[in-house]
Every structure is written in structure tokens, then in C-alpha cells.
Amino acid sequence: MNSRPVSILLYLVVMWLIVQLAVNGAASMGYNWQWYRIPQYILAQTDNGIQPGELVTGLVRTVDLTVRSFLLAVALGLVVALLRLSSLVIGVAVATGFLEFIRNLPLLVLLYLIYYVCGPVFGLDRYTASIVCLAVYHSVLISEIFRAGILAVSAGQWEAAQSIGMSRAQSYCYIILPQSIRFVLPPLTGEAVHLIKSSAIVSVIAVAELTTMGRNIISDTFMSFEVWLTVAAIYLVMTLMLSIFVTRLERKFSVASR
Amino acid sequence: MTQPNPIIDIRGLNKHFGDFQALSQVDLSVETGEKVVICGPSGSGKSTLIRCINCLEDYSSGSLIVNGVKLSEDNRDIRVVRMEVGMVFQQFNLFPHLTVLGNLTIGMVRVRKMSRTDAEERARHYLERVHIPEQADKYPEQLSGGQQQRVAIARALCMEPKIMLFDEPTSALDPEMINEVLDVMTELAATGMTMICVTHEMGFARRVADKMVFMEGGSIEEIAPPEVFFSKPESARCRMFLDRILVH
Ligand SMILES: Nc1ncnc2c1ncn2[C@@H]1O[C@H](COP(=O)(O)OP(=O)(O)OP(=O)(O)O)[C@@H](O)[C@H]1O
Ligand SMILES: [Mg+2]
Numbered sequence: 001m002n003s004r005p006v007s008i009l010l011y012l013v014v015m016w017l018i019v020q021l022a023v024n025g026a027a028s029m030g031y032n033w034q035w036y037r038i039p040q041y042i043l044a045q046t047d048n049g050i051q052p053g054e055l056v057t058g059l060v061r062t063v064d065l066t067v068r069s070f071l072l073a074v075a076l077g078l079v080v081a082l083l084r085l086s087s088l089v090i091g092v093a094v095a096t097g098f099l100e101f102i103r104n105l106p107l108l109v110l111l112y113l114i115y116y117v118c119g120p121v122f123g124l125d126r127y128t129a130s131i132v133c134l135a136v137y138h139s140v141l142i143s144e145i146f147r148a149g150i151l152a153v154s155a156g157q158w159e160a161a162q163s164i165g166m167s168r169a170q171s172y173c174y175i176i177l178p179q180s181i182r183f184v185l186p187p188l189t190g191e192a193v194h195l196i197k198s199s200a201i202v203s204v205i206a207v208a209e210l211t212t213m214g215r216n217i218i219s220d221t222f223m224s225f226e227v228w229l230t231v232a233a234i235y236l237v238m239t240l241m242l243s244i245f246v247t248r249l250e251r252k253f254s255v256a257s258r
Numbered sequence: 259m260t261q262p263n264p265i266i267d268i269r270g271l272n273k274h275f276g277d278f279q280a281l282s283q284v285d286l287s288v289e290t291g292e293k294v295v296i297c298g299p300s301g302s303g304k305s306t307l308i309r310c311i312n313c314l315e316d317y318s319s320g321s322l323i324v325n326g327v328k329l330s331e332d333n334r335d336i337r338v339v340r341m342e343v344g345m346v347f348q349q350f351n352l353f354p355h356l357t358v359l360g361n362l363t364i365g366m367v368r369v370r371k372m373s374r375t376d377a378e379e380r381a382r383h384y385l386e387r388v389h390i391p392e393q394a395d396k397y398p399e400q401l402s403g404g405q406q407q408r409v410a411i412a413r414a415l416c417m418e419p420k421i422m423l424f425d426e427p428t429s430a431l432d433p434e435m436i437n438e439v440l441d442v443m444t445e446l447a448a449t450g451m452t453m454i455c456v457t458h459e460m461g462f463a464r465r466v467a468d469k470m471v472f473m474e475g476g477s478i479e480e481i482a483p484p485e486v487f488f489s490k491p492e493s494a495r496c497r498m499f500l501d502r503i504l505v506h
Contacts, residue, residue: 159314160351160410164365164417165341174364178355 026225038226041217058213059234065130065209066196072135073195074188077142082172084143085150095143102140107201110137115205130202138195145187149180186250193242197235210234265290265421265452266311271320273306273476280306281317282476288469290420293447294454295463295484298473299499304456307473308423311454312345325420341369344414348426350406352398358385358409359394362416370417377416384412388442404435408442415446422446424455458503464488472496 026033041053052060083095102110114136115129124132153176161171203211214231218224264287273281280303288294296304309315310322313329313336322329325342329335353361362381366372372380385391388408390401398406407427414422424443428436440462447453447466457463463470463484470487472480472495480487480496491497 154351156347156349156351157353159345160347160353162314163312163340163343163345163347164413165337165369166365167337170368174368175353179353 022225022229031225033226034221034223035226037221037223038230041213041227041230054213054217055210055230055234058208058210061207061209061213062196062199062211063238065127065134065199065202065207066192069131069134069138069199070192070195072131073138073142073191076135076139078146080139080143081146081150084147099140099143102136107133107137107198108204111201111205126202126205126207130199130205130207133202134195134199137198138191141194142188142191145184145191146180149184150176152183153179182253186246186253189242189246189249193239193246196239196242200235264288265325266454267321267323268307268311269321271307271310271322272318273303273310273315274318280476281310284320284476284478286471286478286481288421288452288454290452291450292452292468293466294469294471295467296454296456296471296473297458297460297463297499297503298471298479302473303476304473305425306476308345308425308454308456311421312340312343312423314345341417342420343423344417344419344421345423346407346410346414346425346427348430350398350403350410350430352406352410352413354398357395357397358390358401361398361409362413365413365417380416381412384415385409387415387445388412389438402435403431404438407431407435407439411439411442411446421452421454424453424457426456426458428457428459460488460500460504472499474499 025031039053041055043056044051044053080095080098083091084099086092105113111130111133114124114133115126118124118132119126119129157175157179158171161175166175199209200211202209203215206212210231214227218227221227266286266288268284268286271281271284272279284303284307286294286307296307298304306315310317310329311324317329324339327335327339329339353364356364359378359381362384363374363377366377366380367374370377382391382394385394388411390405390408390412393401393405393409398409401409411422411427427443428439431439436459440459443453443455444462444466453466455462455466467484470480470482470484471478472487472491472493474493474495479493480491482491487496488500491500
């Protein structure tokens with residue numbers, strides 16, 4: 001029961017060591033720390049009063065990007081899972097082909113494919129291309145989560161639904177999926193954490209999210225240590241908050257499922 | 259003896275699971291209002307037979323006519339038939355995420371397209387019939403096994419089926435709860451419902467059955483009215499089976 005304080009302590013020790021390492025390393029190479037310049041990139045004092053700084057603008061973009069791609073990924077993942085579990089030969093083939101194709105590509109290559117190849121063909125701007133790329137990439141894992149969640153509902157539930165005359169779609173909608181939610185929700189939130197992290201990759205096509213903002217600031221100011229440490233801290237806060245939420249969720253559902 | 263216009267007419271039914279033949283040349287006809295009790299050793303194909311009647315299994319060959327509809331691959335026919343056939347399972351199979359009332363109304367609202375108020379009214383009526391009107395707002399896990407099975411019976415009845423199928427409805431129950439379920443089934447039989455029950459509750463069978471069926475190894479070994487079936491069955495296997503279960 002006291003593993004929680006211990007793990008928090010351990011975590012703080014490790015973080016402290018990393019910071020020490022950075023500080024000492026920086027000192028030994030004669031790095032000129034300019035932490036005082038960082039706050040203006042978080043909240044900027046301008047003529048029009050206090051405005052969000054570049055890092056905060058980037059953060060908002062990252063959140064927006066993550067939320068949109070996550071919603072799309074969930075929808076796509078559900079469709080893929082349902083196709084794979086369907087009795088349609090074509091459906092299964094399409095879903096499996098899609099899964100194998102996406103699963104075996106590096107995320108970066110997928111992004112290039114969507115932005116440089118599909119982009120011109122379908123007229124996708126870089127922001128849309130990023131959303132599509134992240135959604136497609138993560139829909140693969142999400143479809144596995146849905147598949148497992150659907151299969152975890154006992155066959156008797158299908159039979160009971162069918163015996164009162166429900167069609168397959170009705171059975172999914174009113175009986176099976178509502179019961180899958182408790183199996184699906186915790187890993188799904190975990191996947192959202194994963195998505196926040198992989199969203200940084202769209203900085204390579206210059207979408208103005210958190211990582212890109214960080215890079216832009218550095219190219220103006222050369223404060224790479226301060227900026228990257230700050231950017232890392234912002235990601236960490238976001239993912240940690242979600243992770244804590246996941247743990248809560250898992251505990252709640254494991255109690256509820258008994 | 260050929261009976262006129264049976265509600266269920268099964269002729270030469272065969273069912274294979276891969277190489278294994280679960281049903282072979284099954285013939286059975288059931289009149290409207292008739293009560294049929296099926297018994298037989300484990301693995302003899304009892305469940306498979308009644309699941310075929312509800313299209314939960316498809317069959318390999320033969321013919322199966324339920325309520326005038328010949329069951330085939332056609333999806334639309336299957337749903338038409340299922341709406342006329344209620345099924346009660348050994349494991350209850352209630353919907354755990356819905357209240358008792360939700361379990362009863364969901365089929366009426368979503369499949370029969372009834373209004374929610376009409377559905378609730380009918381649901382309460384059938385809960386009354388199975389003697390648990392006060393449990394309407396509980397979740398299945400809050401009920402005893404006997405109560406859950408009675409909810410399952412009410413759920414099937416809410417669809418107002420012409421035929422009710424029971425697959426060992428009491429064998430997952432503690433002994434003290436068996437009778438409350440059998441009583442409900444006996445009352446249902448008295449209303450003139452057509453019923454096919456797989457059960458080894460022979461007291462119930464004697465009281466209710468018009469026709470006893472004994473299955474063994476995927477085929478029907480004996481069909482007889484209960485008076486004959488229990489006193490002088492033709493098949494030796496059936497006699498052995500009855501001796502074994504009636505001793506206990
Ligand atoms: N889905 C299936 N796949 C393969 N074999 C099956 C399947 N369902 C049933 N069987 C086999 O078919 C035979 C008949 O099964 P069935 O469930 O109808 O028996 P039963 O008479 O209901 O037995 P019990 O009293 O144990 O419920 C059994 O030997 C069983 O192993
Ligand atoms: Mg059985």
C-alpha cells in the first residue's frame with residue numbers, strides 16, 4: 001500500500017539526478033543559462049496586456065491536434081475492429097490489409113506519405129495531414145483495444161440479444177458496445193498519452209505545435225537547454241496528468257467489474 | 259400419426275460441427291399449445307436442437323419450419339422467426355449493464371418499436387407474472403439466481419412470442435430456487451403457450467409435458483406421452499437413463 005510514496009520519491013530522485021547532470025554538464029562546457037528569458041515565451045507582456053507566449057500557443061495547438069486526431073482515431077479504430085469481426089469477407093480483407101500496411105510503416109514515413117503524396121492529391125493542408133496521419137497511425141492500436149473489448153463480452157450476450165430479435169447492428173449498439181466500454185476505456189486513455197507524445201513528430205512538416213515552437217525559439221535565441229527542458233516539462237505534465245487519470249479509471253473499473 | 263398444421267415441423271434434420279455430427283435425422287413436430295420436454299444424456303444434442311429452432315445454430319441439411327416460415331440462410335426470415343420465439347438460457351444471459359426494467363424494455367423499444375411508456379407498462383405486467391414486480395429498478399447482479407432466471411423468462415415473454423424455448427433453465431440454480439422458476443414455467447404452461455423445455459426436472463415434466471422426447475447421440479430415441487414414457491419406454495437406453503436420474 002505504501003508503494004505509491006516510494007515510487008513518487010524514486011521519481012523525484014531520478015528527476016533531480018537528471019537536472020544535476022544537465023546543470024553540471026552545462027557548467028563544465030561553460031553554458032550561459034538564461035532562465036529569466038523563458039517566462040516571456042509562456043506569458044508575454046505586450047502593448048495589449050498579457051498574451052499567451054509562443055510556448056503556450058504551441059501547447060494549445062498540440063492539445064487541439066491531439067484531441068482531433070484522437071477522436072478520429074477512435075472512430076476509425078472502431079470501424080476497423082467491427083470490420084475485422086464482421087462476417088464480410090471483403091470487410092475482413094480490407095481491415096487486415098489496412099492494419100498490416102500501417103503497422104509496418106514508421107510513423108515518420110507515414111507522415112511524409114500523407115503530407116507529400118496524399119496531400120497534393122486530396123488537397124490536404126499540413127494541419128489536416130498531421131491529424132490524418134496521427135489518427136491513422138493510432139487507429140491500429142485502438143482497433144486492437146476495441147477488438148479485445150468486444151471479444152471480452154460473453155457469447156451469451158450475443159445470443160440473448162439475437163433471441164429477442166435484435167439485428168447485428170442493434171446488438172452491437174445496445175448490448176455489446178456498452179459492455180465493452182469498461183474493458184476499453186483504461187487502455188484507450190493510455191493510447192491518448194501515446195498520441196500526445198507522437199504528435200511531436202509533425203514538427204518535421206512545420207505545424208506550429210509545441211515542439212516546433214520550441215525549435216523556433218531556439219533558432220532565434222540559442223537557449224537550447226532552457227527551451228528543451230521547458231518543453232519536456234510541459235509534455236511531462238500533460239502525460240502525467242492523463243496517466244494519473246488512467247490509473248484512477250482502471251481502479252474504478254476493476255472495482256465496478258466484480 | 260400425422261398432426262395437422264404443426265407450429266414447428268422438423269424433418270430429417272442434420273447438424274455437423276466440422277466432422278462431428280451433433281444431430282442426425284431428427285424428426286419432431288410440435289402443435290400450437292403443446293408442451294414438449296426433451297431429456298437425454300450430456301452431449302446428446304438437446305441444446306443444439308433447440309438452438310436450431312431459434313437459428314442460433316444453422317443446420318446442415320433437412321427441413322425446419324417454424325410458425326409457417328421455412329428457416330434458411332435468409333437473414334430477414336430469421337429475425338421474423340426470432341420475434342415469435344422466446345428463449346431462456348441456462349446461464350440467464352441477462353444484460354448486466356441494464357436494470358431489470360431495461361432488460362425487459364430494450365427489445366420492445368428497439369425491435370418492436372414500441373413507445374417507452376407502453377413498453378414499461380408491459381414489462382411491469384410480466385414482472386408481476388413472474389412474481390418480482392418490486393425488483394424492477396435493480397441490476398441483475400443484485401438478484402438471486404432464481405430471480406434472475408425469472409427476469410429472463412419475463413424478458414422473453416415481453417416480446418409476446420408464440421413459442422418459448424427453455425434450455426436447462428434450472429440447472430445453474432441452487433436447489434432452493436429451482437421450484438420458484440418451475441412454478442413460473444408451470445403457470446406459463448397453463449396459459450396455453452407452446453413450450454419446448456430441455457430439462458431433467460422429471461416432476462415438472464410429468465406435470466406439464468404433453469410429449470416427452472429422449473435424445474441420445476444426436477438422434478431422437480423415443481417420443482411418447484409422459485404416461486407411457488415414464489412407465490414403459492420402448493428404448494432400452496431411455497429406460498436406463500430414466501432409472502439413473504429417477505433414483506437420485
Ligand atoms: N460450437 C460447437 N462446436 C463443436 N462441437 C459442438 C459445438 N456445440 C456443441 N458441440 C458438440 O455437439 C454435441 C451436442 O452438444 P449439445 O450442447 O447439443 O449437447 P446437450 O445435449 O445440450 O448436452 P448438455 O446436457 O451437456 O447441455 C456435443 O458433443 C458437443 O461437444
Ligand atoms: Mg445443453
